[in-house]
Amino acid sequence: MNMEIIGIDEKLCVSCGSCINVCIGDVFKEQDGITSVTAPSQCLLCGHCKAICPEDAINFLGLNPDEFEPMPPKEDIPLPEKLQTFFRSRRSIRIFKKMSVEREKLEKVIEAGRFAPTGGNRQPVEYSVADTPEILGTILDTTVKTLVAMAIKTNETVAEIEKQNKALSAKQRIGQFYAKRWLQIGEMHKKKIDGLFYHAPALIITHVNPAMSVAPGVDAGIAGAQMILLAETLGLGTCFCGFLVLAIEANPELKNILKIPPGNKTQFTFMAGYPDITFKRLVARNPAGVTWL
Numbered sequence: 001m002n003m004e005i006i007g008i009d010e011k012l013c014v015s016c017g018s019c020i021n022v023c024i025g026d027v028f029k030e031q032d033g034i035t036s037v038t039a040p041s042q043c044l045l046c047g048h049c050k051a052i053c054p055e056d057a058i059n060f061l062g063l064n065p066d067e068f069e070p071m072p073p074k075e076d077i078p079l080p081e082k083l084q085t086f087f088r089s090r091r092s093i094r095i096f097k098k099m100s101v102e103r104e105k106l107e108k109v110i111e112a113g114r115f116a117p118t119g120g121n122r123q124p125v126e127y128s129v130a131d132t133p134e135i136l137g138t139i140l141d142t143t144v145k146t147l148v149a150m151a152i153k154t155n156e157t158v159a160e161i162e163k164q165n166k167a168l169s170a171k172q173r174i175g176q177f178y179a180k181r182w183l184q185i186g187e188m189h190k191k192k193i194d195g196l197f198y199h200a201p202a203l204i205i206t207h208v209n210p211a212m213s214v215a216p217g218v219d220a221g222i223a224g225a226q227m228i229l230l231a232e233t234l235g236l237g238t239c240f241c242g243f244l245v246l247a248i249e250a251n252p253e254l255k256n257i258l259k260i261p262p263g264n265k266t267q268f269t270f271m272a273g274y275p276d277i278t279f280k281r282l283v284a285r286n287p288a289g290v291t292w293l
Contacts, residue, residue, distance in 0.1 A: 005045065005062065007037060007040075007059050008037055009059065010057075012057035013035055016054060017035065019052065019053060023049055050068055056068075089232070089279075089283075090283070091279050092237075092238070093273070096200050096273035097274040098199070099201065101272060105231075106129060109227050110127055110204070112226040112227045112229070113224070113226060113227045116226045119218065119219055120214075122213055124212035125223050126206070128205040129205075138257060139258070140196060142254050144196060146247040146250055148182060150179070150250060151179035151182035151186070154178070155176070157172070200273045201274075203270075203271055203272070205248070205269045206223065206266070207266045208220055208267055210265055211263070216267055224267075236272050236273065236275075237273060237274070238272050239271045241269045245268060
């Protein structure tokens with residue numbers, strides 16, 4: 001077996017051609033009834049070939065072979081109605097119990113993001129996790145300070161525009177709306193009231209190196225969806241925090257606290273903890289905007 005990043009065990013391979021059919025990188029070729037790896041550098045390490053191989057004859061350098069577990073039987077896959085109900089049962093949580101989240105559960109949430117699909121299988125999403133009162137306090141203090149400064153600057157800009165009798169852009173109107181909330185959060189913070197993280201015991205931040213992804217928001221967003229749903233199965237509640245994303249990108253000090261590489265861009269953040277509230281009804285939403293072609 002010629003092993004580079006991908007290889008075929010000739011003793012197991014029956015040259016059925018399944019790997020050739022599912023590979024989008026033209027990594028394999030069949031010649032004289034023998035299938036071989038001819039372009040290993042084009043391999044995306046997606047694992048489709050190994051997943052389809054009837055003899056499990058394909059191996060990868062750097063991927064854990066134990067993670068290529070057998071597919072579950074179809075009867076173990078949730079029915080559409082039950083899965084849809086599960087999706088709709090998830091709500092943003094802003095009331096948490098005063099108890100920490102086990103590191104093992106947070107690791108499982110991260111794993112849900114790790115296994116999410118990404119463009120070109122580049123897997124560019126990275127994570128920073130805060131789960132101790134000390135670091136959470138530091139992040140909260142710095143974030144609130146940053147948001148208040150952003151609010152003051154926004155209000156100054158708006159005042160100058162209005163002084164010139166000019167109309168505010170849509171983005172500026174949104175900024176004006178948020179500035180009011182940021183100042184409220186600042187006042188609450190002075191009274192030891194957390195109007196940003198809501199005293200959540202854990203915080204997860206995702207960030208991506210733009211050079212590693214053509215659509216970082218999409219890659220991170222898919223991971224985020226899987227993470228918050230997995231959290232539900234662990235008894236955890238979550239809530240996305242877009243204000244933290246804005247603060248991180250505005251303040252290098254926050255990036256340093258969170259150990260985010262300077263070139264990486266924050267994509268989303270969310271709080272996690274045990275809910276101290278029980279909702280009784282599913283989510284309702286506006287009708288989908290769909291154009292059938």
